[in-house]
Structure formats: C-alpha cells, structure tokens
Amino acid sequence: MAVASALFAVLALALPLVAQAEVLSLSNLEWTLKNQNGSIAIPAQVPSQAHLDLLRAGVITEPLLGINEFTQRWIVDDNWTYTADLSSILKKESKSEKTLLVFYGLDTIANITVAGHPVAWVNNQFRQYVYDVSDLLAAPSSHDTNLTVAFESAWLYGLNVTSRPDAEWVHGDIFEYPTVRQWTRKVQSDYGWDWGPAFVPTGIYKPGYLVTLPTVTSDQTSSEPASHPLLVSSSSPVFIEESSLEVSKVGQTPIELPNESAPWLLNVTLFVRSAVAIHSPSIVISIPELKITSPALHVSSVPADTSAPTRLQATFTIPEGVPRRWFPANLGTPKLYNITTSLHFSSDAHTPSVAFTTQTGFRTITLVQAPYSEADVRERGITPGDQWHFNVNGRAFFSSGTNIIPYDPFYARTTSEQVRWVLESAVLSGQNMLRVWGGGTYQPSDELTGGYDFYSACDELGIFAWSELIFSDALYPINSFLLESIEPEIRQNVRRINKHPSNVQWAGGNEIEGIVIGINQTQANGTHYLDEFQYLFGEFLHAIVSEESSSVAYTDCSTTSGVLSLDPYVIRYNNKTSGFIYGNSERYNYDASQAFNYSTYPVSRFVNEFGFHSQPSFFSWEEVLENPEDFSFNSTVVASRDHHPPAGGLAFPNPNSNQGQAQMTAAVQAWLPTPGTSDSNQTFAQWCWSTQVFQALNMVSEIAWYRRGAGLGENNLGSLVWQLNDIWQGTSWSSVEYSGRWKALHYAMTRAYSPVVVYPFWTPENQTLEVLVSSDRWEAVKGEAQLTWYDWEGHELQSSKKSFTVPTLNNSVVFNQSGLDKILPKGKKVEDVFMFMNVTSNVEGKTVISESVFTPISLANATLVDPEIHVTRGKDLTFTLSAKGGVGAWTWLDHPAGTVGYFLDTAKNIPANGFYLIPGSDRTVRFIPNAELSKVLSPSPDDFVVRSLWNNTHL
Structure with a gap:
C-alpha cells in the first residue's frame, strides 16, 4: 500500500500529458477520525479502519493483545467519521475539468459528503463506488471544504434493521454478534467465527482516489501502455472504471466441456467515463511476446458523460497452439502473457488513445458434473452417480489444497508480502488449489485498488483459486433492498476476476444448501426458506455470474448435492438415488477416538472441507499473552481465544471454549504422550505442539484416504483441508500461523501432497494392514517401495522391497496382510516397534522420494526411548x-x-x-x-x- 501511495504521489506531479489530468490517492490527504460525540479526535490514515487509527494514536493497545477483543468492544458500539480537508484541491478546481471521487472499498454503512453536499449513502463493503463531484467542489456549502465519510456502527445498524416489524426472521447464527450479519453486506466473520475474533471493524479500508479529467483532448499519446487501467487517467480525459478480460475457447460455455482444438477467444470489456465525446472509438488488442495485434475493433460511441460509465466490448480470436497454456505449478508451468488493450478515440490508429497492460494466461478449466456413463460403471468400476471434479486444459486432475480465510481481522493492514508468503507456503507444500471461503472477502487483484495482491500472485505462482460469493452459514432475507445492493457487487467482482487463469469457479456461498435442506425438513415454514434460497442461489446469482463469465462454472454452494440439470440450472437438493454418489462433501468429527476410523470418512467425489483444530506455537502465544500465569493450556486468556464452539452472544470469556479445549486434550491424551514436565513453560509449549502433531496425523490420514479414492469407485479427485492461514493467534484449524510460522500440519501436507505418496491403511477391527502407493500424475509412475521395521532403540528388525507401477491418478498396493502375528516382526510387541516406509519413484525425469510411518499402537502407549x-x-x-x-x-x-x-x-x-x-x-x-x-x-x-x-x- 505504501508503494501504491508513493506511486500516485509521483503520478500526480510528473505525468500529466493533458492539462491538469491527475490521479490523486486519498492517502495523500490529511485525515482525522472522530467518534460520535467528538470526545475522540485523532489523526487518521486511508486506507485504514478505526481500530488501526486508534492504535496509531495511542488510544488503544494492539487489538490482538490479551483480551482486547473483549475490552475494545466499545469501539463497535460507536460511530466513526473520517474527514479530510480538500482546500488545496478546491483552489485548483476548473470548469474545464471533471473530478471523480473513487472508493474501492468502504466498510460498511456510511454517508459521504463533499464540500458540505451529500454525495451518497452506502451499505456494501464489497462494491466500488464512483461519483462525479465536479459541481460539488465548484460550489462548497457554507465554506465546508471537507471530504467526509461518516460510518455508522454495522452492529447497531443491523440491530435497527432486524428490529423492524417487517424484518423477516431467518435462521440465526451462533457467533459473538449474532443475528445481524445477514442484513449487512460485510465480511461475515467480522461478527465472529469459531477460529477468530469479533471486532466488527469500520473505515475506508481500501484505496480511494480523486481523478481529475480534462474536458479537452490532447494530441499527445503515451508511448508505453499503463501498467493498470486506473493509470490511464493520469494522461487522458478517460477513466476506466472497470475492465474485464476473459480468455476462453470459441463457443465455450460454463456447462459443457470446451473444444480444446478451437481457437482462443479474448473478450475485453471496458466501463468508461469520459470528459469528452468519443464518436468512433476502437479497441486494439495485442500480445507483444507473440507478436500478435488485432485490427481496430469498432465499439460503440462514448458520450461526454462522467456521471455514469459506458460499456465497451470487443473480441479477438487467436489460433490454438500459438500461446502456451497455463498450468498449476504441480502439473506444468503457469505461463503468463502481457495483453495490451488500447482504446483509440477513432478508427485511425494515429489518433489519441489510452492503453494498459493486463497479465493473463491461456487455459481451460471445467467443473465436470455430468453423470457417469453405464460404461464407466461397468468397465471402470465407478460407483453410479454424477461426476464432480475439475479438468484443466481438457484433463482431469486431483485438486490438492486448503481453504483460506481473511488474513487479519483488519483488512487494511494486510500486505502483499504477508499474503504472498501464505501462497508460496501452499505451493511449497504441494498444493494446487485454494478455496476462497465465502464468509470472508472477495480477494483482491492488485495493490492499487485492493490494498494487496492475491489473484495475480496465484496466477504467477501457479495455484488455483476456487472463488465464492460472500454468503455463509445463514439464510439471507430476500427483498429488493438486498438484491439491488448485491447485483453490482457480484458483477464488479466477477468482471474483475475474469482475467485470472487461477480462478476455477464461482460458488454461491458457504454451506448454505445443507442448512436450507435441514430447515425445509424440520420447520413448518421450511418451504418458504427453501423457495428463497432457490431464488437467490439457484436463479438470481446464477444468472448474474453466467452473464458476466463464460469460462468458469457456477455452483449454488461450496458443499452441494450437485445438479439435476445444468441447462436449465436445477439444483439436486435431496433428489438422490440410494447407492449413487452426487456432489461433494466435507467432514468434521471432534471425537478423537474416531480420528483414524475410515468408516467415518466420506466416500465422495471431492472433499472440500475437513479439519481438526490445534493451538498455535509457544512463539505465537508470546506475541499476545501479557502475564506469566497466562502461559498455560487452559488459562483464562488462552481459553478465551478458543471460539470453538462459538459463544452465541457477547458473553466473555467464551462459555463454550471448554468443549474445544477438551477435544484437543482428549486427542493428545489418546494418541500421544501426555505433556507434563517440571518446567511449566515447556509443558505448555509441548501441549501446543502436540495438538499440532495430532492435527497433522489426523489430516494426513484423511488426505491419504481421499487420494486412495481416486482409484476406487468414488473416483475422488479433490482434497481441500480446512484451513490454510490464521486470522490471529488463537485456537484454529490452520496449517500456517498468523505470523507465517508453519505448523506441523503444513510440513505434513508437504509429504501428503507429494506427487507420489506411500501410506499405511490400518484397520484394527480385523487387524489388516494395506500399504498403498498413490500418484496424482497424468502418466503411469514406476518405482520401488522399501518397508523396514525398527524398534524404538533404532535397531533394524526386518526389511523388504517391492517394485510397483501406479496407473494414472490411481494406486498400487505394495503390502497387504491380516493378523498382527503375520504383520509384526517375529516375537515383537505392538508397543515396541514401528514400520518406516520409503518410496522412490521417477516422475517426469525427476526422482521423488516419499516416506511414511506405521505404528501399530497409539504413540501414547509406545515404549519410546530417549533419542539423545x-x-x-x-x-x-x-x-x-x-x-x-x-x-x-x-x-x-x-x-x-x-x-x-x-x-x-x-x-x-x-x-x-x-x-x-x-x-x-x-x-x-x-x-x-x-x-x-x-x-x-x-x-x-x-x-x-x-x-x-x-x-x-x-x-
């Protein structure tokens, strides 16, 4: 964000190519923040949020410290106003210029005024807002020279809305600030979740700008395209409010397998505000690396109107085979190209123009949901039902990954460096897909408009992003007020993300389909809520996404029963045939005794959520615990940061945290040596780490099971662990801590998501051990497995080797035996030995080594020896x-x-x-x-x- 601000400071001074053209970052203004009664008045920043400005001013301490989540609740109950003086801008205001006020994100309920004039009331955190304020700046009211954004508490606003007699009461929730989030278009987890705090922040949380456009055209044209659409306004009378670049195949739709041999189709859409009339504009698309340039593509005329945008659209085809394809990093090279879009002010290429560069990749991505054929069932042994997996560039692949949540309770302080590290960590651990959870935020594309970069980093690093609309774990009231707010929200975000080859689909929200099915079965008026869900997620949102994107699929929900039909779009709900498999699945089981019971694991086509919680490391606790007595597994402060299950209200500490703490305790005691030493800090550190070790053991077991399913009747082709990142230092399901430190789970996923893995499937009920080698490669893999028994003193007891060949996306059994007397080394007890498995294989000319361990008894009962x-x-x-x-x-x-x-x-x-x-x-x-x-x-x-x-x- 600092880079963006510095860039615009330079642009405002140095790059005007036409008279007075300017893009001024709002971060360059001097801001103040006041509460409702004026008792607090402090310097502020933009982008920011009230908590962060209060922290910088010394009014509060770090919100994540100790129990500040509780002690700082007074901030949520107040209203906060941001004000900046525009005197210097008013002095320069000219009738020959148009000035646009641009906000890329306001959190959330706010009144905007400029120079004493009302501009707008806004209520959607996920929208960008653009206003022509030229006339307002030219005639300040009562000598008011300020830009003011007055925020109302989203919590108090929600209480007010839900208290109206006409407010429809729908399924409530169990988080700290309950029952209001459905009525506010805001990050849903801001009100609390089971892995994070409830701060309900507010503020100008994304970048904003004042864009000044001259009402005359210059003959000058920049020789180099701008690096971002926003930057073209530094040199022209044109403001590009939105741009969409979608790469697909000619004739491609989201519901059919594309013709992979068809030409590529580049679809460019611009939303333009212009201070001058452009009567015969044209668009030229070029790819310098490929030496490809389109002819002038004529588009509709653009009026001299800065009050609303004009939509311009042009398409251009490129032969198949010319550009190299983009692949996720674990399956190929994420090749990207710079696409230059030039908007010429006439059909003459020598007339003034504006141009910008967009980076994208050429790939097809398909969510395959068609029924399996009778031949698949008969010849491949597939369990009947529908498919549910992704194809990239025409080939099915195994989706290995995790889920992401917001990176910080305060979006405005999230940095590109922080996010990139999390993404790099995912790639390093063998992941190729991240699910952007639908209770958080739409992840941004760049720093200039979003404050930090997510999707562009995914494109570059070669990791898919499963995108979701922001609806989560609740039924949303259907009324014109909501629909009018969310339609531009959805359109803006789908258009923006179209250019990213990393995007794989749009899901309508998180886990709501299962909720509404349950309510329909249990409540007298359940059909009413089912009808509302059907309208919002089965019709309204589906139509919007389908209109704005043709290259990725839409599904109604993250976890879904699938569809009866894609055209027309008909959700399956409970219309299922016994013995068939449909849709995808998730698994959460907090009974530690069932952690490795395969009969409790779903047999599914794709598992998009599964997890178990753990504590952060001692190092993370050192960042937030303030007193020596806090460094204990069940101390008040530690337990207060366990929101599983959530409090269901504002009671503090969380009265339900004992359940989550007990689940972790039981897991460690059942499967690992119970921590306990004479050093209290070491004991606490070992407890924290041991919860991570159990989490890793549990998740690796499930990953192995789902990878095994790729070669069985379910043909499981997806495993997304819940969750990748942390939002704070507390109990969570993450594999990477808030600071960026890797937990045990993250290193374990590096082994579990290796291209070729070995894993022991132990069924204690019949004392059967099956050692399986699994591969996610597109070609058969050959190698050798070595299975060696050791005792805990490190003596080798027996060893065997076996060569194997694993077919495409399949498994190979390298050991299968029943009966401990036949499995264990002769004369050895279960507590005294373990098997070390090592697999060496050749994958695409490289040697891949995978290892795993089998202990025939819980490590809590193993006769461990001091390793010294x-x-x-x-x-x-x-x-x-x-x-x-x-x-x-x-x-x-x-x-x-x-x-x-x-x-x-x-x-x-x-x-x-x-x-x-x-x-x-x-x-x-x-x-x-x-x-x-x-x-x-x-x-x-x-x-x-x-x-x-x-x-x-x-x-």
Whole structure:
C-alpha cells in the first residue's frame, strides 16, 4: 500500500500529458477520525479502519493483545467519521475539468459528503463506488471544504434493521454478534467465527482516489501502455472504471466441456467515463511476446458523460497452439502473457488513445458434473452417480489444497508480502488449489485498488483459486433492498476476476444448501426458506455470474448435492438415488477416538472441507499473552481465544471454549504422550505442539484416504483441508500461523501432497494392514517401495522391497496382510516397534522420494526411548540432526521468535520437519528465511532448538 501511495504521489506531479489530468490517492490527504460525540479526535490514515487509527494514536493497545477483543468492544458500539480537508484541491478546481471521487472499498454503512453536499449513502463493503463531484467542489456549502465519510456502527445498524416489524426472521447464527450479519453486506466473520475474533471493524479500508479529467483532448499519446487501467487517467480525459478480460475457447460455455482444438477467444470489456465525446472509438488488442495485434475493433460511441460509465466490448480470436497454456505449478508451468488493450478515440490508429497492460494466461478449466456413463460403471468400476471434479486444459486432475480465510481481522493492514508468503507456503507444500471461503472477502487483484495482491500472485505462482460469493452459514432475507445492493457487487467482482487463469469457479456461498435442506425438513415454514434460497442461489446469482463469465462454472454452494440439470440450472437438493454418489462433501468429527476410523470418512467425489483444530506455537502465544500465569493450556486468556464452539452472544470469556479445549486434550491424551514436565513453560509449549502433531496425523490420514479414492469407485479427485492461514493467534484449524510460522500440519501436507505418496491403511477391527502407493500424475509412475521395521532403540528388525507401477491418478498396493502375528516382526510387541516406509519413484525425469510411518499402537502407549538428539550447526543456517540414543519420533526443529521461513531437507530438496530421526540416518536441513516478514534478519544458530515426542514428558 505504501508503494501504491508513493506511486500516485509521483503520478500526480510528473505525468500529466493533458492539462491538469491527475490521479490523486486519498492517502495523500490529511485525515482525522472522530467518534460520535467528538470526545475522540485523532489523526487518521486511508486506507485504514478505526481500530488501526486508534492504535496509531495511542488510544488503544494492539487489538490482538490479551483480551482486547473483549475490552475494545466499545469501539463497535460507536460511530466513526473520517474527514479530510480538500482546500488545496478546491483552489485548483476548473470548469474545464471533471473530478471523480473513487472508493474501492468502504466498510460498511456510511454517508459521504463533499464540500458540505451529500454525495451518497452506502451499505456494501464489497462494491466500488464512483461519483462525479465536479459541481460539488465548484460550489462548497457554507465554506465546508471537507471530504467526509461518516460510518455508522454495522452492529447497531443491523440491530435497527432486524428490529423492524417487517424484518423477516431467518435462521440465526451462533457467533459473538449474532443475528445481524445477514442484513449487512460485510465480511461475515467480522461478527465472529469459531477460529477468530469479533471486532466488527469500520473505515475506508481500501484505496480511494480523486481523478481529475480534462474536458479537452490532447494530441499527445503515451508511448508505453499503463501498467493498470486506473493509470490511464493520469494522461487522458478517460477513466476506466472497470475492465474485464476473459480468455476462453470459441463457443465455450460454463456447462459443457470446451473444444480444446478451437481457437482462443479474448473478450475485453471496458466501463468508461469520459470528459469528452468519443464518436468512433476502437479497441486494439495485442500480445507483444507473440507478436500478435488485432485490427481496430469498432465499439460503440462514448458520450461526454462522467456521471455514469459506458460499456465497451470487443473480441479477438487467436489460433490454438500459438500461446502456451497455463498450468498449476504441480502439473506444468503457469505461463503468463502481457495483453495490451488500447482504446483509440477513432478508427485511425494515429489518433489519441489510452492503453494498459493486463497479465493473463491461456487455459481451460471445467467443473465436470455430468453423470457417469453405464460404461464407466461397468468397465471402470465407478460407483453410479454424477461426476464432480475439475479438468484443466481438457484433463482431469486431483485438486490438492486448503481453504483460506481473511488474513487479519483488519483488512487494511494486510500486505502483499504477508499474503504472498501464505501462497508460496501452499505451493511449497504441494498444493494446487485454494478455496476462497465465502464468509470472508472477495480477494483482491492488485495493490492499487485492493490494498494487496492475491489473484495475480496465484496466477504467477501457479495455484488455483476456487472463488465464492460472500454468503455463509445463514439464510439471507430476500427483498429488493438486498438484491439491488448485491447485483453490482457480484458483477464488479466477477468482471474483475475474469482475467485470472487461477480462478476455477464461482460458488454461491458457504454451506448454505445443507442448512436450507435441514430447515425445509424440520420447520413448518421450511418451504418458504427453501423457495428463497432457490431464488437467490439457484436463479438470481446464477444468472448474474453466467452473464458476466463464460469460462468458469457456477455452483449454488461450496458443499452441494450437485445438479439435476445444468441447462436449465436445477439444483439436486435431496433428489438422490440410494447407492449413487452426487456432489461433494466435507467432514468434521471432534471425537478423537474416531480420528483414524475410515468408516467415518466420506466416500465422495471431492472433499472440500475437513479439519481438526490445534493451538498455535509457544512463539505465537508470546506475541499476545501479557502475564506469566497466562502461559498455560487452559488459562483464562488462552481459553478465551478458543471460539470453538462459538459463544452465541457477547458473553466473555467464551462459555463454550471448554468443549474445544477438551477435544484437543482428549486427542493428545489418546494418541500421544501426555505433556507434563517440571518446567511449566515447556509443558505448555509441548501441549501446543502436540495438538499440532495430532492435527497433522489426523489430516494426513484423511488426505491419504481421499487420494486412495481416486482409484476406487468414488473416483475422488479433490482434497481441500480446512484451513490454510490464521486470522490471529488463537485456537484454529490452520496449517500456517498468523505470523507465517508453519505448523506441523503444513510440513505434513508437504509429504501428503507429494506427487507420489506411500501410506499405511490400518484397520484394527480385523487387524489388516494395506500399504498403498498413490500418484496424482497424468502418466503411469514406476518405482520401488522399501518397508523396514525398527524398534524404538533404532535397531533394524526386518526389511523388504517391492517394485510397483501406479496407473494414472490411481494406486498400487505394495503390502497387504491380516493378523498382527503375520504383520509384526517375529516375537515383537505392538508397543515396541514401528514400520518406516520409503518410496522412490521417477516422475517426469525427476526422482521423488516419499516416506511414511506405521505404528501399530497409539504413540501414547509406545515404549519410546530417549533419542539423545545432537544438533550440528553449519554455515547458512544449516543443521544436521543425529539420534545418538533411540528413535526421535516427530523430531521437530524450531526457528526462533521473530523469524519467518521454513526448513528444507538438503538431500531431497523439499520442506521437512516433524520426521522420524533414526540412529545412523542423520537429517540435514537448512532454514530458508523470508526476509520481508522476519523481524530478526540474522538469527543466531544457537537459538534454533529441537524437540521430539520424548520431550512431552522429559526436559
């Protein structure tokens, strides 16, 4: 954001190519923030939110500290007004200019005034707003020279709206600020969720600008295209309010498999406000790298009207085979091209024009939902029903990934560096898809309009983004007021995201289909709510998305039963045939005794949510706990940051947190040595880490099960763990902590999402062990598996090898045996041994090594031996770990506080931590720091410490 502000400061001074043309960032103005009664008046910033300005002014301490979520609730109950003086701009205002006020995000309920004149009342956080304020600036009212944005508390507004006699009461929710979020177009988790706080922030949270356009045209034309549509206004009488670039195949629709040999179709749509009339405009599309330029594509005339935009659309075809295709990073190269769009003011290419560059990729992405054929059922052994998976460039693939939530309770302080690290972490762990959860926010495309970058980074890094409209876990009241607000919201965001090859689909919302099916079955007026859901998600939203995008599919809900028909669009709901499989699934089971019971796992085509919660590391707790007595697993402050299950109201501490704490406790006690040492801080640290180890064990088991399903009747082709990132330092389902530190789960996913993996499927009921090698490659994979039994002292007991071939997206069994007497080494007990599995395979000319461990009994009952781990510290933060005693189960190296990065296995060149350290088999890892996020840039090697499960009960 600082980069964007500096850029516009320079632009405003140095780049006007026509008289007075200017783009002024609102961040360059001097802002003040006041509360309702004026008792607080402080300097403010834009973009920002009230909490952040209060923090900078010293009125409050860091909101994430201690129990500030509770003590700072007074901020939610007040109204906050942002004001900036426009005197300097008023002095320069000319009748020969038009001035536009542009907001890319206002959170949420606000009155806008300029120079004492009312401009608008707004109520949607997810929309951009543009107003022609030329006349208002020319005639200030009562010497008022201010730009004022007066925000009303979204919480109080919601209470007011829901108290109206005509307010329809629909399914409520259980979060801290309940029952109002359905009536406000705002980040739904701002009101609380089971993994985060409830701050209900407010403010000008995204960038805003004053754009001045001359009413005369210059003969000058910039020789270089602008890097962003917004920047063309620095040199022309034209403001490009919106732009959409969609790449698809000729004839492609979201409901059919595209013709992969058809030409590519580039569809450019511009929404233009112009201070001058453009009578015969044309658009030229070019791809410099390919030396391709379209002819002048004539579009409709543009009036001299800055009060509303004019839509311009042009299409251009490119032969198949000319551009290289974009692939996710784990399946190919995410190739991107710069597309230059030039808007000429006439059909003559030598007349004035504006141009900008958009980066995009050429790919087809399809959500396949057609029924499986009788031949599939008969010949492939597919369980009958509908397909539910994605094809990229005409080929089915396994979606390996996680779900993302907001990166911070306060959007305005999220940075591109923070987000990029999370995305890079996902790619490093083998993921190819992230689901953008529908209770958060529409992720942005760039810093200039969104404050930080998400989708462009996904494009570059090669990771898919499953997009959702912002509706979550509630039934929404259907009225003209809501529909009029959300229609431009949806259109603006779909158009913006069209250009991103990383986008795979639009889901109507999060988990609502299942809610309405349940209400329809249990409430007397359930059909009323079902009808409303059908209208909003089955008709209204579907129509909008389909009108704005032809390259990606729309589904009514994140977790869905699928469809009866795609054309017309008919949701299946409960119209199912017994024994058939439809749609996708999710799984949450907090009974730790069932964590590894495969009969409780869904047999599904695609699993888009599954998870178990854990604590953040001791290092994260150090960032927010203020007193020594807080550093305890069940201390009041620690428990207050466990929102699972949510409080259901404003009671504090969360009266239900004991349930979530008990679930984690039971899981650790059942499956790992129970932490307990004479050092209270170590005990707390081991408890936190042990919850992460269990989480990793549980999630890897499920990932393996779903990958196994790719080769079975369900043909499961998707596994998205809940969740990737954290919004604060507290109990959550994340694999990456708020600071960017990787949890045990993230390193475990690096193993579980490897192209070729080995996993032991143990069924204790019949004492059957099946070791399976799974591959997500598009070609058959050959390799060798080595299965070795050890005792906990590290002695090798027996070993075997087996060659294998895994077909495309399938499995190969390398071991299958029943009966412990036949499985275990002769004369050994279950508590005394474990099997170490190692697989080496050749994938696309590269050697891929995968490992896994089978323990025939819970590690809580294993006869662990002191591993006596020795650490040799080398150059460049390289560490060699050696077990001088027994086996180090879940050997874990911690990097010090203030550092962000990951450990790389120098032999395998993959991230590694939380491994079994066997005597005689040393491991060497190197810490790869993230210099942009690390506060400590030159950590001492002595500050890196090692632990294992042995340390749960020993210092």
